[in-house]
Amino acid sequence: MKISMTVNGKAVSGDVEGRTLLSGFLREHLSLTGTHVGCDTAQCGACVVHVNGEAVKSCNMLAAEADGADVGTIEGQANADGSLNVIQQAFQDHHGLQCGFCTPGMVMSAAALLKENPRPTEAEIRKYLEGNLCRCTGYHNIVKAIMAASGQDVSSIAAE
Amino acid sequence: MPKDSGIGASSKRREDVRFLTGAGNYTDDINVHGQAYVHFLRSDIAHGRIKSIDTSTAEAMPGVVKVFTGKDFEGVGGMPCGWEVTDKHGAPMQEPPHPILAQGKVRHVGDPIAAVVADSLEQARDAAEAIDLDIEELPAVIDMKAAAQDGATLVHDDLKNNICYDWQLGETDDAKVDEVFANAAHVTTLDLVNNRLVANPMEPRVAVGEYKRGTDEYTLYTTSQNPHVIRLLMCAFVLGLPEHKVRVVAPDVGGGFGTKIFHYAEEAFCTFAAKACGRPVKWTSSRSEAFMSDAHGRDHVSKIELALDADNNFIGLRTNTFANLGAYLSTFSSSVPTWLHGTLMAGNYKTPVIQVNVKAMFTNTVPVDAYRGAGRPEATFQLERVVDKAARELGVDPIALRRQNFVTQFPYDTPVALTYDTGDYNGTMDKLEAAADLAGFAARRTQSEAKGKLRGLGINCYIEACGIAPSNIVGMLGARAGLYDAATVRVNATGSISVMVGAHSHGQGHETAFPQVVADMIGIDESLVEIVHGDTSKIPFGMGTYGSRSLAVCGSAMVKATEKVIEKAKKIAAHLLEASEADIELKDGQFSVAGTDKSVAWGDVTLTAYVPHNFPLEVEPGLEETAFYDPANFTFPAGAYACEVEVDPDTGQVSIEKFTAADDFGNIINPMIVDGQVHGGIGQGIGQALLENCAYDANGQLLSASYMDYAMPRADDVPFYGVDHSSQTPCTHNPLGVKGCGEAGAIGSPPAVVNAVLDALNSGGKAVDHIDMPMSPSRVWSAMNS
Numbered sequence: 001m002k003i004s005m006t007v008n009g010k011a012v013s014g015d016v017e018g019r020t021l022l023s024g025f026l027r028e029h030l031s032l033t034g035t036h037v038g039c040d041t042a043q044c045g046a047c048v049v050h051v052n053g054e055a056v057k058s059c060n061m062l063a064a065e066a067d068g069a070d071v072g073t074i075e076g077q078a079n080a081d082g083s084l085n086v087i088q089q090a091f092q093d094h095h096g097l098q099c100g101f102c103t104p105g106m107v108m109s110a111a112a113l114l115k116e117n118p119r120p121t122e123a124e125i126r127k128y129l130e131g132n133l134c135r136c137t138g139y140h141n142i143v144k145a146i147m148a149a150s151g152q153d154v155s156s157i158a159a160e
Numbered sequence: 161m162p163k164d165s166g167i168g169a170s171s172k173r174r175e176d177v178r179f180l181t182g183a184g185n186y187t188d189d190i191n192v193h194g195q196a197y198v199h200f201l202r203s204d205i206a207h208g209r210i211k212s213i214d215t216s217t218a219e220a221m222p223g224v225v226k227v228f229t230g231k232d233f234e235g236v237g238g239m240p241c242g243w244e245v246t247d248k249h250g251a252p253m254q255e256p257p258h259p260i261l262a263q264g265k266v267r268h269v270g271d272p273i274a275a276v277v278a279d280s281l282e283q284a285r286d287a288a289e290a291i292d293l294d295i296e297e298l299p300a301v302i303d304m305k306a307a308a309q310d311g312a313t314l315v316h317d318d319l320k321n322n323i324c325y326d327w328q329l330g331e332t333d334d335a336k337v338d339e340v341f342a343n344a345a346h347v348t349t350l351d352l353v354n355n356r357l358v359a360n361p362m363e364p365r366v367a368v369g370e371y372k373r374g375t376d377e378y379t380l381y382t383t384s385q386n387p388h389v390i391r392l393l394m395c396a397f398v399l400g401l402p403e404h405k406v407r408v409v410a411p412d413v414g415g416g417f418g419t420k421i422f423h424y425a426e427e428a429f430c431t432f433a434a435k436a437c438g439r440p441v442k443w444t445s446s447r448s449e450a451f452m453s454d455a456h457g458r459d460h461v462s463k464i465e466l467a468l469d470a471d472n473n474f475i476g477l478r479t480n481t482f483a484n485l486g487a488y489l490s491t492f493s494s495s496v497p498t499w500l501h502g503t504l505m506a507g508n509y510k511t512p513v514i515q516v517n518v519k520a521m522f523t524n525t526v527p528v529d530a531y532r533g534a535g536r537p538e539a540t541f542q543l544e545r546v547v548d549k550a551a552r553e554l555g556v557d558p559i560a561l562r563r564q565n566f567v568t569q570f571p572y573d574t575p576v577a578l579t580y581d582t583g584d585y586n587g588t589m590d591k592l593e594a595a596a597d598l599a600g601f602a603a604r605r606t607q608s609e610a611k612g613k614l615r616g617l618g619i620n621c622y623i624e625a626c627g628i629a630p631s632n633i634v635g636m637l638g639a640r641a642g643l644y645d646a647a648t649v650r651v652n653a654t655g656s657i658s659v660m661v662g663a664h665s666h667g668q669g670h671e672t673a674f675p676q677v678v679a680d681m682i683g684i685d686e687s688l689v690e691i692v693h694g695d696t697s698k699i700p701f702g703m704g705t706y707g708s709r710s711l712a713v714c715g716s717a718m719v720k721a722t723e724k725v726i727e728k729a730k731k732i733a734a735h736l737l738e739a740s741e742a743d744i745e746l747k748d749g750q751f752s753v754a755g756t757d758k759s760v761a762w763g764d765v766t767l768t769a770y771v772p773h774n775f776p777l778e779v780e781p782g783l784e785e786t787a788f789y790d791p792a793n794f795t796f797p798a799g800a801y802a803c804e805v806e807v808d809p810d811t812g813q814v815s816i817e818k819f820t821a822a823d824d825f826g827n828i829i830n831p832m833i834v835d836g837q838v839h840g841g842i843g844q845g846i847g848q849a850l851l852e853n854c855a856y857d858a859n860g861q862l863l864s865a866s867y868m869d870y871a872m873p874r875a876d877d878v879p880f881y882g883v884d885h886s887s888q889t890p891c892t893h894n895p896l897g898v899k900g901c902g903e904a905g906a907i908g909s910p911p912a913v914v915n916a917v918l919d920a921l922n923s924g925g926k927a928v929d930h931i932d933m934p935m936s937p938s939r940v941w942s943a944m945n946s
Contacts, residue, residue, distance in 0.1 A: 017282075019282070027189075028191075032182065033182070033184075033186075033188075033189035034181070034182015034183065034184070035182070036186070036188075036362075036363070036414070037188075037364075038362045038363065038364065038414075038447065039447035039866070039867050040446045040447050040448055040866070041447070041448075041866045041867050041868050043866075043867035043868065043872075044362060044447070044867060046362060073182065074180075074181065074182035075181065075182040075183075077181070077182075078181050084177065084180060084181070088180040088181070091176065091180055092172055092173065092176040092177070092180060093172065095172075095173065095832050095833065095835075095836045097173075097176055097179055097180065098415070098667035098668070098669070098836060098840065099361070099362065099363065099412075099413065099414045099415040099666050099667030100175070100176070100178075100179025100180075100184050100412065100414065100667070101184075101186065101361070101362040101363040101414030101415060102362045102414075103179050103180060104179075104182055107180065122880070123876070125875070126874075126875040126876035127875075127876050129874070129875035129876075130874050130875065130876060132875070133362060133867070133872050133874065134362065134875075135360055135361055135362050135415050135417070135840070135843075135844070135872070136362075136415055136667045136836075136840045137836060137839055137840050137843070138839035138840045138841070138842050138843025138844075138846075138873075138878060138881065138905070139839075139843060139873075139874075139875040139878055140836075140839040140843075140878075140880055140881055141836060141839065142875070143875060143880070144880075157880055
């Protein structure tokens with residue numbers, strides 16, 4: 001079937017099978033490989049994108065369901081001049097990533113969190129990230145980076 | 161003052177920019193023109209005899225290119241094991257074949273039976289469902305102790321039993337060990353399980369095989385920690401291909417934790433099938449598939465006995481362990497319960513008599529191999545649990561008991577084959593006591609009690625052996641590989657540097673930390689140094705990254721190669737400055753003549769090396785050097801950890817309230833990265849202690865085969881961690897004085913968590929000796945209420 005949508009501000013279209021997932025459409029049809037697939041049960045969150053402004057696990061949504069939607073992916077997050085946005089910069093500043101595989105989903109989830117809760121507490125961040133698994137960082141620097149991105153002073157949190 | 165560049169600086173990671181913008185290049189992001197997709201039909205039973213496989217219907221289905229079964233691989237080798245362990249009677253381990261696709265029998269849930277290559281993955285999956293299998297189900301061998309009994313069902317019909325080896329280390333005279341225990345003032349005994357885990361890097365494994373008919377060359381893109389090792393094993397032992405015709409690329413890899421060290425059947429299959437099918441073949445593991453095909457970790461059942469004299473000195477230690485190897489020998493599986501485990505049983509203590517006994521078992525489960533720590537967490541867990549139990553039984557302070565028995569003189573020869581070169585266990589414990597504010601624990605306990613919670617403090621010490629080496633020694637112990645590493649430092653004409661390294665970065669930040677070293681040695685900006693890794697066509701033959709070895713081994717090779725570069729550059733500088741080479745000094749990127757104001761810049765010397773108009777005749781043009789480095793010994797990071805938990809007495813729920821790590825990693829290149837490594841290790845250790853469990857039922861069905869059933873630690877399961885690495889005794893035998901930090905957190909944290917829970921319960925009036933991991937609420941509640 002033919003579908004069309006806006007991805008990172010650009011109109012795109014494609015011919016997909018009914019069973020094609022949004023993650024597959026982004027990765028294989030549009031070559032937007034920043035969206036990762038880390039599981040098959042909608043648990044890990046590496047595939048989180050924004051659909052009409054909401055954080056969505058793109059491995060758990062059919063491409064056809066996103067027909068006509070406004071989709072945002074990690075490739076569209078940087079500032080217009082190509083520099084890292086506030087969240088991305090905070091992840092680099094605070095070593096919020098190691099292997100980088102979960103990172104796109106973490107950044108997309110963090111953006112959605114800060115949109116609805118601009119100054120989340122540590123506990124609120126940890127609760128919100130229940131749907132995003134990271135195996136490298138022990139979450140310490142991810143939580144710290146999100147607190148920093150929201151303008152909170154993180155200097156008292158041990159270790160960079 | 162923290163440095164802002166070079167050795168000791170928390171330089172921000174340059175690789176982050178591509179990962180944060182979706183520009184990483186992971187193996188599944190690689191698509192080769194014309195590629196087909198493979199789907200593996202895997203066994204859904206644990207043990208069975210294959211009577212027939214009919215692929216005719218599948219072969220006729222739409223899009224199917226070819227269907228493979230074990231018969232297609234009868235002419236090639238099986239998956240090799242890289243370490244031959246000799247048992248305590250001098251016999252080699254039993255080493256059964258490990259075919260790429262099952263031949264004759266299936267031996268675990270997930271064992272690949274057939275492979276369908278098709279135009280699309282969906283077509284391959286559809287066709288796999290049309291394969292007609294006739295498999296006679298056999299009784300499954302799951303329980304290790306039952307598997308060791310005479311007359312047990314055999315996992316491998318051609319072996320004499322299910323015991324791969326019966327191994328021993330330390331004191332060989334049983335009577336002498338018995339005597340130590342008979343004369344002891346106190347003996348503490350503990351039976352415990354080190355739970356089976358799945359490493360679960362967030363990126364599932366992927367392999368893409370490509371074959372070029374015109375040049376007879378193969379390329380394998382794969383999610384590996386060590387591309388040269390994969391190439392060597394696959395070419396020499398599995399497919400019989402000439403190494404120079406095979407390129408193995410491990411691009412950005414999304415975490416490894418050991419499970420991407422090994423050479424897997426799917427890699428060999430895609431390489432083989434690319435030629436057989438006449439087109440590239442791609443395999444991407446699903447997470448469910450990963451649970452039944454990635455090598456698992458841990459899975460030991462042990463009894464440990466500690467003998468103490470009347471003054472509470474440790475006088476003897478004896479362990480008896482059953483170690484699960486699964487259905488086949490994975491690449492380094494045999495070394496994990498032996499040389500990476502038994503050798504660590506001395507821990508931080510000067511116990512004079514130690515005997516380690518290990519029976520390694522074949523069972524109808526997924527192969528078990530190295531997972532973050534690999535044998536060392538299993539050793540530390542046993543030792544630190546029995547020490548803690550002894551302290552409780554004797555009514556002495558667990559820190560004081562440990563301090564009393566610490567090794568304090570270095571070098572120290574353990575009774576289990578290692579020589580610790582350096583350390584300061586009391587100094588590290590001092591750091592822990594301060595960093596964890598142990599003096600304030602009593603007040604925190606009072607606060608917890610006011611909320612109706614039991615609070616416990618758990619202490620743990622660990623020592624690990626990293627940078628496994630030297631090659632001649634490990635060769636004598638059965639390793640079928642060398643354990644050196646290599647680096648090539650290629651200086652470009654304009655002064656920038658490409659460093660090709662055998663180590664592989666899959667989260668460790670080599671692209672940032674390694675340049676800090678080279679730039680510091682020369683005195684140039686870090687941004688002028690680039691690291692190249694992960695492609696056998698670009699890098700020297702290196703052994704990859706595992707066992708916390710990258711900086712200690714490959715980093716040493718890089719230092720040696722850089723020293724050679726500097727030595728040659730000084731000859732060129734001496735020529736340009738018309739001075740004696742012995743008088744040339746290099747500082748801040750300037751070569752100068754000692755005692756004069758004459759100097760020439762790094763970039764002028766490098767340009768001269770490639771535009772050698774004014775050049776010393778006896779020196780070759782160019783500026784590029786390679787060094788191989790084989791360490792003289794292991795390195796021995798050590799540390800002390802403190803965990804504070806709250807236990808809800810009504811539900812058994814455990815929460816980690818405070819976790820502090822004090823580690824001695826020797827010298828540190830990038831403190832930010834080192835802290836991050838420790839954080840990640842602690843996160844995995846808390847996962848093992850409280851949440852994770854890879855479970856099989858009695859029939860060998862894998863019960864925890866997805867994230868719905870295998871409890872990965874999530875952000876709200878863990879706290880912020882305190883990390884202190886100011887205790888530093890530099891390694892005495894490598895040029896950087898570094899020890900390795902990748903596994904420490906995963907080794908040091910599980911016993912700290914368990915000890916904390918038991919302290920909470922016992923302090924709260926519940927006499928509980930032990931709870932097996934993971935300490936789920938039901939297990940904790942049951943222990944409290946039994």
